[in-house]
Amino acid sequence: MSNLKELCSGLPLDPMPSNRGRDPSVPHAPARTPNLTPEEERLALRNALRYFPPFHHNILAAEFTQELRQYGHIYMYRFCPLIHMRAYPIDQYPCRTRQAASIMLMIMNNLDHAVAQFPQELVTYGGNGQVFSNWAQFRLVMYYLSEMTEEQTLVMYSGHPAGLFPSLPSSPRAIITNGMVIPNYSSREQYEKMFALGVSMYGQMTAGSYCYIGPQGIVHGTMLTVLNAGRRYLGSDDLRGRVLVTSGLGGMSGAQAKAAVIAGCVGVIAEANEVPLRKRHEQGWLMEVTSDIEHCIQRIREAKRSKAPLSLGYHGNVVDLWERLLTEYERTGELLVDLGSDQTSLHNPFSGGYYPAQLSLHQANQLMATDPARFKTVVHESLCRQVAAINKLSEAGMFFWDYGNAFLLEAQRAGAEVEKEGGGATEFRYPSYVQHIMGDIFSLGFGPFRWVCTSGDPRDLTLTDDIAATVLEEISANVTERVRQQYNDNIRWIREAGKHRMVVGSQARILYSDQKGRVCIALAINQAIADRRVSAPVVISRDHHDVSGTDSPFRETSNVYDGSVFCADMAVQNFVGDAFRGATWVSLHNGGGVGWGEVMNGGFGLLLDGTEEAAKRASLMLNWDVSNGVARRCWSGNSNAYETIQRTMEEQRQLRVTMPYPVQDEDVLDRALQG
Numbered sequence: 001m002s003n004l005k006e007l008c009s010g011l012p013l014d015p016m017p018s019n020r021g022r023d024p025s026v027p028h029a030p031a032r033t034p035n036l037t038p039e040e041e042r043l044a045l046r047n048a049l050r051y052f053p054p055f056h057h058n059i060l061a062a063e064f065t066q067e068l069r070q071y072g073h074i075y076m077y078r079f080c081p082l083i084h085m086r087a088y089p090i091d092q093y094p095c096r097t098r099q100a101a102s103i104m105l106m107i108m109n110n111l112d113h114a115v116a117q118f119p120q121e122l123v124t125y126g127g128n129g130q131v132f133s134n135w136a137q138f139r140l141v142m143y144y145l146s147e148m149t150e151e152q153t154l155v156m157y158s159g160h161p162a163g164l165f166p167s168l169p170s171s172p173r174a175i176i177t178n179g180m181v182i183p184n185y186s187s188r189e190q191y192e193k194m195f196a197l198g199v200s201m202y203g204q205m206t207a208g209s210y211c212y213i214g215p216q217g218i219v220h221g222t223m224l225t226v227l228n229a230g231r232r233y234l235g236s237d238d239l240r241g242r243v244l245v246t247s248g249l250g251g252m253s254g255a256q257a258k259a260a261v262i263a264g265c266v267g268v269i270a271e272a273n274e275v276p277l278r279k280r281h282e283q284g285w286l287m288e289v290t291s292d293i294e295h296c297i298q299r300i301r302e303a304k305r306s307k308a309p310l311s312l313g314y315h316g317n318v319v320d321l322w323e324r325l326l327t328e329y330e331r332t333g334e335l336l337v338d339l340g341s342d343q344t345s346l347h348n349p350f351s352g353g354y355y356p357a358q359l360s361l362h363q364a365n366q367l368m369a370t371d372p373a374r375f376k377t378v379v380h381e382s383l384c385r386q387v388a389a390i391n392k393l394s395e396a397g398m399f400f401w402d403y404g405n406a407f408l409l410e411a412q413r414a415g416a417e418v419e420k421e422g423g424g425a426t427e428f429r430y431p432s433y434v435q436h437i438m439g440d441i442f443s444l445g446f447g448p449f450r451w452v453c454t455s456g457d458p459r460d461l462t463l464t465d466d467i468a469a470t471v472l473e474e475i476s477a478n479v480t481e482r483v484r485q486q487y488n489d490n491i492r493w494i495r496e497a498g499k500h501r502m503v504v505g506s507q508a509r510i511l512y513s514d515q516k517g518r519v520c521i522a523l524a525i526n527q528a529i530a531d532r533r534v535s536a537p538v539v540i541s542r543d544h545h546d547v548s549g550t551d552s553p554f555r556e557t558s559n560v561y562d563g564s565v566f567c568a569d570m571a572v573q574n575f576v577g578d579a580f581r582g583a584t585w586v587s588l589h590n591g592g593g594v595g596w597g598e599v600m601n602g603g604f605g606l607l608l609d610g611t612e613e614a615a616k617r618a619s620l621m622l623n624w625d626v627s628n629g630v631a632r633r634c635w636s637g638n639s640n641a642y643e644t645i646q647r648t649m650e651e652q653r654q655l656r657v658t659m660p661y662p663v664q665d666e667d668v669l670d671r672a673l674q675g
Contacts, residue, residue: 013056036197041065064076097150218448277315300336458507539607548632
């Protein structure tokens with residue numbers, strides 16, 4: 001297959017494409033271990049064959065059975081298209097509405113080999129963040145989108161296209177749900193079975209919502225985290241000569257290297273898998289690579305001395321690196337690390353998200369498939385070793401935080417010493433980055449706003465960067481000092497974004513902005529499209545990791561202390577509210593970041609096409625998309641959120657939020673409770 005028209009023609013059945021199996025030139029997901037019974041295997045096979053007419057069942061049943069038994073899932077490799085998977089300019093898609101074309105563009109970007117972690121398994125990032133469950137679903141979705149009118153909506157059930165249903169022109173063109181499982185059945189073990197059966201899917205955050213933009217999508221937030229960690233823990237945002245040690249160079253964690261350099265520090269990132277490490281180096285995200293731990297220690301010392309920004313990828317296990325840094329401290333008294341974190345995919349610890357120090361990569365992949373129980377034990381032993389080294393280095397003066405990847409949660413389950421004496425259900429020995437750093441930023445309304453230039457033209461991205469910077473500079477003249485610091489950080493970011501070569505895949509940009517900034521940037525970009533200064537429509541979106549989009553007690557909402565931390569009303573309300581306020585597509589997911597059953601999160605995409613209708617949609621939807629979360633955080637007792645929503649109500653007369661009255665005298669409670 002060589003063109004988009006053929007790709008959008010539906011499932012190729014007469015004839016079927018040849019079965020080429022797995023492409024050895026791309027990385028592949030580890031084999032899954034769903035432990036299906038014979039009857040469940042039969043059901044998985046029957047479910048997969050539903051996509052095909054009976055005269056193909058004899059051939060497909062045999063190969064689907066082989067895939068299921070060899071890889072733990074039916075991916076339907078036969079139907080993986082040969083086309084170069086990338087975000088093509090929007091006008092090249094054969095469809096009836098540009099809204100549908102924008103969704104097609106974003107889907108293909110998520111599966112671009114330069115972007116996706118395991119492209120043939122339809123995994124964008126995080127080890128198991130699926131775009132679809134199999135290739136039949138991908139082909140059917142592209143077909144439906146090519147046929148869609150502006151009076152139809154595509155309904156997606158965990159990767160499965162239920163079909164096109166009549167709707168209004170003002171309705172979303174796609175409604176996506178991923179992993180919507182009855183709560184009592186939302187365990188990790190049950191997920192493995194449901195995914196193997198083809199009935200549910202883990203969409204991570206922006207994988208299953210078609211809004212991933214490569215590692216740039218997290219680099220800005222990571223840079224802000226590192227910068228504000230320096231302010232909080234080290235008393236300065238001058239991080240020259242300061243060392244951050246962490247792990248992971250995959251789809252999301254790959255941002256750490258670039259973020260460290262932009263923040264001005266020395267970033268040392270361990271990665272057990274050479275493939276993503278080399279990929280980040282070739283893409284210019286990683287300055288140096290070494291597999292020699294002694295050379296790694298030497299380069300840390302040299303970079304500290306020279307105070308030159310450096311991103312150093314250590315090809316090896318992060319546990320070995322932590323233990324070597326501890327040995328160096330115990331031997332010389334020199335603490336070589338100032339800041340520490342971890343970004344291994346510990347939401348997925350037993351299926352390739354975490355590689356234990358005791359095993360090579362190959363040995364680990366074998367053991368997780370052949371003896372899952374033993375592999376789990378080895379992972380727990382490795383986590384305990386890792387935490388032991390981190391604890392001793394922290395006692396010596398290093399500052400460590402959890403990056404919301406379930407590191408401390410899984411370490412606790414492993415029996416590592418991460419308990420916080422007297423802490424609540426979401427508190428550990430070390431804070432999450434939301435509790436100490438990003439939570440207050442969210443409560444000011446700031447979060448990861450993003451846009452994609454659908455022309456594919458870098459000149460459009462440069463122009464929209466300038467538009468965004470100009471908008472923020474104008475707004476920042478009339479904000480409080482606390483908010484102005486955030487504006488200044490983001491103006492600096494967007495003014496320097498082009499020179500950092502962050503684009504991987506689509507011509508996209510991310511920028512942390514508050515409610516007013518998002519609305520004004522969107523309206524200014526929409527006007528530039530109307531004036532033809534920007535040559536094609538622009539998709540605006542955000543990470544689900546945001547002010548309102550995610551209820552996650554161990555990450556995004558971990559600084560909510562009113563007892564509602566395990567409630568998910570905010571994320572669900574956000575999804576519904578975005579849908580009827582103008583989003584082009586919306587999504588709601590179980591899982592994401594911290595793991596299946598631990599999070600509810602949602603997102604949106606909205607096409608700006610230069611029309612007054614697009615401006616109206618953007619203003620209405622973006623205002624809600626931020627205010628919802630700020631109002632919830634205000635009600636939970638966050639003072640930043642209280643001030644932010646008060647100012648927003650003064651500016652928007654139609655907004656009325658229920659405000660809390662804090663208890664000012666704790667003795668009132670004591671007297672009442674003591675009878």
